[in-house]
Amino acid sequence: MPKAPRRPPQLRGRIFRGSVAVSSGLLTRNDLRSSAWRPLFRDVYADAHLTVTHRTRCSAVARWLVPPGSAIAGRSAAALYGVGRLASTEPVEVLVPTTARTGPAAGLRVRHACTDPGDIVDRAGIPVTSATRTCWDVARWLDVVEAIVVIDGLLARRLTDRAALREYALNRAGRRGWRSLLRAVDLADPGAESPQESRARVRLVLAGLPRPETQYVVADAGRFVARLDLAWPQFKVAVEYDGLWHDDPEQFHRDRRRLNQLLGDEWIVLHLTARRLRDDFDGFVAEVRAALRTRGHRPRG
Template identity: 65%
Template sequence: MPASSRRPARLQGRVCRGSRAVADGVLTRAELRSAAWRPLFRDVYADAQLDVTHRTRCAAAAQLVLPPGVVIAGRSAAALYGATTVAHNEPVDVLVPTGQRFGPVSGLAVHVGAIDEVDVIRRQGIPVTTPTRTCWDLAQWLPTEEAVAIVDRLAHKHLVALAPLRASARARVGDRGWKRMVRVADLADAGSESTPESRLRVRIVLARIPTPVTQFVVEHDGRFVARLDLAWPHLRVAVEYDGLWHDDPEQLHRDRRRLNRLLGEDWIVLHVTAKRLREDFDGFLDELRQALRSRSR
């Protein structure tokens, strides 16, 4: 006989500790295993009608799983700042102070490192690493391309300033991971407006092509012509990332009209799609190098 899908009023739309709900006589263990409840972590359940987001999981971990001193960090911290998106079913990144024992815990990605008091704040009641400390951890835990893309977003949202971040990274010469932080900070650009644009720019720079200007505005006789994702203004060469929003016919029409104006201004504009970035990036690099060479003569 299937378990009752009971949702007591006091727990509706909430996250609870299963053992506490059973001890209080609110639910039975069989009812917790019913379709009415969704397990988030060991002994932590959410009302199945609750829209569980990554933030929900971060809050549940902070309130019901993490011991004092352990904080939300990395991609999860960046998601709480609105600088990236993490799926609801992905592990929550947490940082455990060196010397403190915790984990492993299913549903958590546990990292260990030194934490200073100034590295932690509370955001909507959740203990989380500061944006600056989050950048440091991202640089250590993620591939460079992905870390830079998130640091770009933190900088674009004015949560970190890149000049102090770079200075701070260089001030920690000799600390474990300082070179990775310097690399990520040097590659970051607050002008980037999307994660794909960030990744494209980083891959171009890592291919030893001169760093482009982000969101460059082209004007003619003081009048706006276009704004370009990536540009080498002195050579009049630009790269545009074509995202999924080009399925919108009106947006496609506006973009192509903008491209025509740019061609009238004697620009070379190369377009990159997600498919090309994934499957033929070397071919695109050859085209970009050729375009830059043709304008350098």
């Protein structure tokens, strides 16, 4: 019968530096290679019984792998604010001072940049870029659609607002990224309730369609009828993103019933699925454009 791996009580349920555990006599190098321990980064290990999340990895990175003045940044920072879900295996994004000689490392995405006072905050013991600085960074690092997915989420949680983001960008006019942030702010909307809604809205606008209203409420004589993901109320045209519907079949039927009532009230409601968003968005744009045209919309120029 194989011998059970050593699991000193001091290390159970913990994340630790392998070299420290070895130098203190708790483990040997061979012990570290056993099934009892899970390598997270170079010389950083976790008890294999511990559930490791992206936040767990962010905490380990901030504690052991980056120099002072660094912070969790980008999409990793957004995830710590509750915006977006990142798997535990995805690289941790970090912002390190330009003076630091931190090079590439497995499991990390290292960005070198200067920070201003207030750009780094403490979030449950982890240094993280502020919500406003996070918006600045994703506007520089991601394509405009994916950047706005993050920015929409931060705005929806009221961690920053569009006025603060504009001021932040204008105060840094001339620095790399300020125009990208201004463009993103103009396209952002705190009313988006899911990443896919954000993607659909921004792509429709970038395709040249007028900007829709988010979460538009339709009422009849003061009575609630429906809430629409994206709507052009002056034309009575709407777009609904058909996602998971919160895994609630009853909610699906209730929403469909409301939308059928809207159709009876002369609204045009177009449904966008994940597949069409991915594979046939140009075709969907043509359908929305045609619907708006039938209701009197005339593009400028």
